[in-house]
Amino acid sequence: MTKNVKLLIVAGARPNFMKVAPIIQAIAGFNQQLRGNDTVMEYRLVHTGQHYDAKMSDVFFRELGIPAPDVSLEVGSGSHAQQTANVMTRFEPVCEREKPDWILVVGDVNPSMACTLVGVKMGIKVAHVEAGLRSFDRTMPEEINRLVTDSIADLLLTPSVDGDEHLKSEGVSQDRIRLVGNIMIDSLVANLAKARESKLISELNLKPGGFVYVTLHRPSNVDHRESLRTIMSKFESLGVHFPVVFPMHPRTRKMLAEFGITHHEKGNVRIIEPVGYHDSLSLTENARFVLTDSGGLQEETTYFRTPCLTLRPNTERPVTITLGSNKLTSVERLDADIANVLAREPKFGTIPPLWDGKTAGRVLQSILEKS
Numbered sequence: 001m002t003k004n005v006k007l008l009i010v011a012g013a014r015p016n017f018m019k020v021a022p023i024i025q026a027i028a029g030f031n032q033q034l035r036g037n038d039t040v041m042e043y044r045l046v047h048t049g050q051h052y053d054a055k056m057s058d059v060f061f062r063e064l065g066i067p068a069p070d071v072s073l074e075v076g077s078g079s080h081a082q083q084t085a086n087v088m089t090r091f092e093p094v095c096e097r098e099k100p101d102w103i104l105v106v107g108d109v110n111p112s113m114a115c116t117l118v119g120v121k122m123g124i125k126v127a128h129v130e131a132g133l134r135s136f137d138r139t140m141p142e143e144i145n146r147l148v149t150d151s152i153a154d155l156l157l158t159p160s161v162d163g164d165e166h167l168k169s170e171g172v173s174q175d176r177i178r179l180v181g182n183i184m185i186d187s188l189v190a191n192l193a194k195a196r197e198s199k200l201i202s203e204l205n206l207k208p209g210g211f212v213y214v215t216l217h218r219p220s221n222v223d224h225r226e227s228l229r230t231i232m233s234k235f236e237s238l239g240v241h242f243p244v245v246f247p248m249h250p251r252t253r254k255m256l257a258e259f260g261i262t263h264h265e266k267g268n269v270r271i272i273e274p275v276g277y278h279d280s281l282s283l284t285e286n287a288r289f290v291l292t293d294s295g296g297l298q299e300e301t302t303y304f305r306t307p308c309l310t311l312r313p314n315t316e317r318p319v320t321i322t323l324g325s326n327k328l329t330s331v332e333r334l335d336a337d338i339a340n341v342l343a344r345e346p347k348f349g350t351i352p353p354l355w356d357g358k359t360a361g362r363v364l365q366s367i368l369e370k371s
Helices: 014-032 058-064 080-098 110-121 141-152 161-169 183-195 225-239 250-259 277-286 295-304 334-343 359-370
Strands: 003-011 039-047 102-106 125-129 155-158 177-179 212-214 244-247 269-272 289-292 308-311 326-329
Touching (some): 003 014, 003 110, 014 058, 102 110, 110 141, 125 141, 155 161, 155 359, 183 359, 225 244, 289 334, 326 334
Parallel strands (some): 003 039, 003 102, 102 125, 212 244, 244 269, 289 308, 308 326
16 A cells, blocks of 8 residues: 655755755655555645745746745745744644645754744654754854754754764754755756856856855845955955956845945956856856855865855854865955965865765655654
8 A cells, every 4th residue: 555755845045945956856756666555755845935036046946947836935034033933824824734744844044943843833743954063153043043943853864974963962862863965965966067058157258267256145244334344345355366256145235235335346356146056056166266154155165176265253064174175264364264275276175975966865765764
């Protein structure tokens, strides 16, 4: 007799899309291989609508081949409390209607925590992909989301060994933990051929290895006038020597306008609109180095072995530093760190274990074992 296992897969902010795409594709592949009385995996995709800008979401759905969401909560932006409350209020009726066996959440955004809270209170099992990541900085909203989600979710699916160790140190029992690898790398591997067809580098008149790729959006960097003014000034100084490609996040653009900080493309700083996933991968693979405050880019640069300077005091992905090509930096140390990167070989570091493009299959297997 065929057994059905039904999942509600939650996607919120843009990086979530790259994390759910391989899982959706793995479910399709799993169901195609049914034999006799095997389990059938069913899913509904829930888009919380945290990113409502088409440049920040719709393009990713198209590029990743994700089907249109079955449910859109259309939460939009707002304070952390507003966003969390709105997700919970709108997600609960979805759970009542769909009656899933599992809720699958990814990453550390507000909707992931909110949907976990709803699921656990309703007695629905919750699986968390990217569990166990820790920055040990509770001023970061994402860190609170990680701690809350991991403390109550039923199945904690970790990307690297340090995630397992963090969870065990917090008293999580081994039977709730599964080391599955990095789901972001599944999307990277699946999209690499298309990324290498990107024309953006040639359209910007750049040469592989001859430019710097910058992304910046975290409140700690962009919500303070003097910090943002200093950072923009340093980009312009860097641009005198290297073309700087800066797809500007809407939040960063908004804060520049609020603070009255004018930015000019002197020194070859190319400020462009947010780019799609394939263009971003192309920039990451071909940059001389990447300067970012993004979690995902720390992982992607590690896979490509592209030098990465992360403009943050900490990272929840320390394996990108211990094994990969990443280094934490600050505004004060930035000039020296850039000089050190440019003095090193163009590619360095190693790819961590299980960052092999096969994580989604291990995610599904882990869920089936607990079903």
